[in-house]
Each structure stands twice: as structure tokens, then as C-alpha cells.
Amino acid sequence: MHRKDPWSRPAPTIASGAFSHANHLPVWAEVLTQTTRVEAAKYASAAPLEHRRRFGQYFTPPRIAAWMADWVVQPATRTVLDPAVGTGVLLEAVLAQPRLPRTAQIDGYDADPVVLHVCRQGLADLHRPLNLVHGDFLHAALPSRYDAVVCNPPYIRHRALAERTTLYQHFEQQYGLRLNRFSNSYVLFLVKIAQSLSAHGRAAIITPVDFLNANFGAPIKAFLLRANLLDGILVFGHSTLVFDDANVAACIVLLRADRLPDAPIQLAHVPTEAELAPLDQLPSTWLSSVSPRELEPNAKWLASVPGPRTPSAPLHRQHLVPLGQLAAVRRGIATGANEFFILTAAERTQRGLEAESRLCITKAAQAPYLDFTAADVDALLQADKKLYLLDVQGELTPTAAAYVAAGAHRGIPQRYLPKHRQPWYASEQRPVAPLWATTFTRRGFRFVLNRAGIAHLTAFHGIYPHARDPELLLVLAAFLNSSWAATLLAQQQRRYGSGLLKLEPLDLAALPVPHPDAIPSTLRAEIAALYLARCAAERGQPADATRYAMTIDQLWQRL
Secondary structure (H helix, E strand, O other): OOOOOOOOOOOOEOOOOOOOOHHHOOHHHHHHOOOOOOOHHHHHHHOOHHHHHHHOOOOOOHHHHHHHHHHHOOOOOOEEEEOOOOOOHHHHHHHOOOOOOOOOEEEEEEOOHHHHHHHHHHHHHHOOOOEEEEOOHHHOOOOOOEEEEEEOOOOOOHHHOOOHHHHHHHHHHHHOOOOOOOOOHHHHHHHHHHHOEEEEEEEEEEEEOHHHOOHHHHHHHHHHHHOOOEEEEEEEOOOOOOOOOOOOOEEEEEEEOOOOOOOOEEEEEEOOHHHOOOHHHOOHHHEEEEOHHHOOOOOOHHHHOOOOOOOOOOOOHHHEEEHHHHEEEEEOEOOOOHHHHEEOHHHHHHOOOHHHEEEEEOOHHHOOOOEEOHHHHHHHHHOOOOOEEEOOOOOOOHHHHHHHHHHHHOOHHHOHHHHOOOOOOOOOOOOOOOEEEEOEEOOOOOEEEEOOOOEEEOOEEEEEEOOOOHHHHHHHHHHHOOHHHHHHHOOOOEEOHHHOEEOOHHHHHOOEEEOHHHOOHHHHHHHHHHHHHHHHHOOOOHHHHHHHHHHHHHHHHHO
16 A cells, blocks of 8 residues: 655754754744743744644644544554644644653654744653654655554645645555545545554544535545545534634544454544543444445535434435436625625716626525515615626626726736636626525525525525426425425535534535425425415514424425
8 A cells, every 4th residue: 555655755854952944933933932832822822824824724622632642552552653743732642642652753744844843842841752854744755654643634725735736646646546626635634644554553633524525525535445444533513613713623533554344434423522532431322333335435424423413304215306306506606806796786876887787695694584575675775785796798888997997906807716707807697596595504504585586696505496386496495494404404514613504506406305296286385385474474473483384394294
């Protein structure tokens, strides 16, 4: 599995007691060097945000670091690796393990020379030989394989990866897998760490949870299953922010090189880091053992992780089909510069852009109910909300040309999305969607009937049923806003930190919904009428709206 890496770059080792860039430390870092031990929180408050983002620095809480170290360090551990040492919290936890021999070889890498200097200074009083290397682990020629690896990889999005194309190509040639081009840096770390384990090596890597459900995660999941290295995944509750300053849900990926063929994979749900305990001490309701054959790389693995859920919908599966069979699902219009492309009615009139703009809902909060009407549009316009989308078609009028020139002066054409449009000021064209779906939520996704017939931005996805039947549209909206759909959506949604959930168009298209042919005509009419009543009640009679919702939920059980 492990081959010599012709693309790797050796990097200089930082000698003990001295920092090779000591004369070039930034002012904020010089303050840190005046103390012996620098906690991650102190470093994070001192380091400029731009510096930390450049290196993808988000730090592991000590309790989680101790758990990871306890899992990877075994009596036979002789070599230890941390591929992204940061301030040293993971290495410190490893060194605190009583099972670790004092003669163990301990290597660490970090691309940031400043944080590496902080780490070395902080660990010096432990009086253990450390080989800390200034260099990017993804480029490094490793001296050996490792018995224990602990890692909190840098979180750098795919667009910000240095030498991105070359890096992906190298990994494909070296490790024989084609990575999705939307893979973030931690996916590359997972691959190389997997290739760095000794015959009995273990690795614990804390990463964002999104690869478990996202499309870009399929290749890495297939790779780990194929190599029989994946031993377990611990998923923290999505309302928990493991990293104080990053709005991502987190998980710990456990790799083990000496797994038996077809050995089960442990999946665990841990609500908060305070409840973290050894696997054999977690409540049985938080754990499940899954055969590797049950995990499909293209499936959403979060659906297999135990956790608090509502009961499954009592619908017969033969009545359900993916929403994508009945409707197209597309994201909303993306402008790339809302402050330029979105106008109030007053701004539209003042700039003479009446003919070059159209009504468009811009925020989910502008449509708080289950339907959106012409009266809602009027109320928003009366409140002077930004509700007009610049929509230039054909030749520029003098007033439109003046506005476009002002935008060019502000640098709008250099923004990412405008730069990739021809001309840059032309907004995307989307047909009006009869049904909207919120893209983000903390309290449950909403599906909104677009009765006003206006366009929408990316705050919503658009749902376009193939059959233009008003009654079927109401029935579909009624199901999507039901408790049964909420249960099924839990298997499709993507989780971020602080309880934030997200749906992509492909997630929605895969959602099981009742096929219209399976719904008797009398039941369709009853559900449609009750749903209209629920929409009306949402605007002032919440108790009645709840009663209508419960009645509709009960009607679905007739299928």
C-alpha cells in the first residue's frame, strides 16, 4: 500500500532551542514567545484571522485530544505522528499517555513556522525528544510508517488549496483514486495518513462531518472501505460547536491497519464533548456496529449513525419515489454581489432601472409562512425591502449603462461569480418555481408555495413539478411540510455547527415522497383542502395550524 512518493518535498527540521525564523517573527507572535506554554485559545486570540485562515487553523479541545491520544497509543507504540501540530495540544495529550515508551519516536509537521515555534516552546518543559518539521505534510517525504497518528487537519476549502490541480493529480497517481475536485484539505490528509500507518498502526483524525453526507466524500469513503482501514466514526451532536470559531459539525475518524476482514465498523453519536468516553463505556443507544458491506460510499452515512430521531414514517416504501422523478430541483439565482444586483423600489426608480429589474425574493426571512402571496410582496415593498433583481436583457439603456459603469468602478466584475459570466452584469436566468425549499435551517426546513409568482435567490431551492396540476402541487407541499418528510430529510440533510442544517438540490431530489398514483383522488382532495386551511391558519391562528398539520399527518397513514 505504501510507495515511495516521488513528488514529496523534504523540509528542514527545526532544531531544538532555536527558531530558524527568529528574526522574522511578526509582532503579535513575539508577544506569545514571552511565555512558556501558549494555550490554543491564547494563540487564536493573538494571531490575526487572516493568518489563521491561510493555514486553516482551528484547534482541538483538550478533552477530545486526550480521548484521541488514549485510543491511538498502545503498549507496542514506538512511532508517533501529528501531521498538523498547531499549538501542540494533540502531541501533549500523546506524551501524557502512560503506555507510551519514553524512547518513542515522535514526529510532527506544520506548514506555519510561527505556530510550530509556539508548539516547540510550549512542549520544551516535557523534556521529550521531538522532531518537529516546518513543512506541508501533504508534500513531505515521510521517514517511516507510524504506529500512532493523531491529527486535526487544517481546514482549507478546495478553492484555496495551493497548487490544487497538481495536488489532486499527484494523489490520483500516487494512491490510485480519483478525488472529487470539491474535496477540502482534510480529505487529502485522510488519504495520506491512511498510507502512513504501520502494520498495527492506529489513527484518530478530527474532521468536519460534511464528507459523510456530501458528494465529494464518496471517493475517500470508498478508499477507506477498500483498504479495510475504517474502524469507527464518532459524530458529535450537530448543535455542538467543537471548534469555537468554526461553524462546522465535527467527527472523529478512527483508522486501524490490523483490522480483520469484514470486522464491524463502530458508529457512535456523542451529543457533546463533555459526554465523550471510551467506546466500550458509551451508552448502547449511542453506538451501532455496521458491517462494511452495509456502507455504500455514495450513500449518506449520517443516516447510519445512532442518535435521537423521530419514529420512521409508517408509509409503505412501494408508494414512495425520489422527488427527482416527479419534479426538477434547482438552486436559486446566485448574483455574486447582492449589494449591487439587488435593489429597493426607491433605488430602482432613482436609478431609472424599472425596465431592467424584476421582483425577486432575496432572503428566507422574507417568506416566513408556508405560502407567499402578492400581499406579502406589497408589504415588503412598503417596508422598502430589497426585492428587485437587476435583469439586463439585450442592449444597455443609458441609465443601465451608468449603473453598470458604477459597478465596474466598485470592482464587481472581479468578484468570483460575475467574473465567470458574459457579460458580468447579466444575472442568471431561472424560471419561476411554484414551490420553494429553504436551503439552511436550525428549526426545520420549510417548503413555501410561491403564489406570488416571483423569482428567488439562493436562500431557496426551486421545485418544479413535471405535472402542472394545482391540486398535486398542494399535496406535494403538504407532504414536504409533514413530520414524515422531516424524518426522511434527516437522512439527506448536511450538518454544520450550532445546529445549522443544509440541503443541496441533489439531496432534495433524492428525498422519498409519495407517488401521485398511490394517492386516491378523494384523499388528494382532502389533503389539498386541509393544507390550504393550514396555510391560512399559519398567519394568525398557530393552534389551528398545528391541528391541521396533525390531521394531515394522520391522513398519510392511509397509504
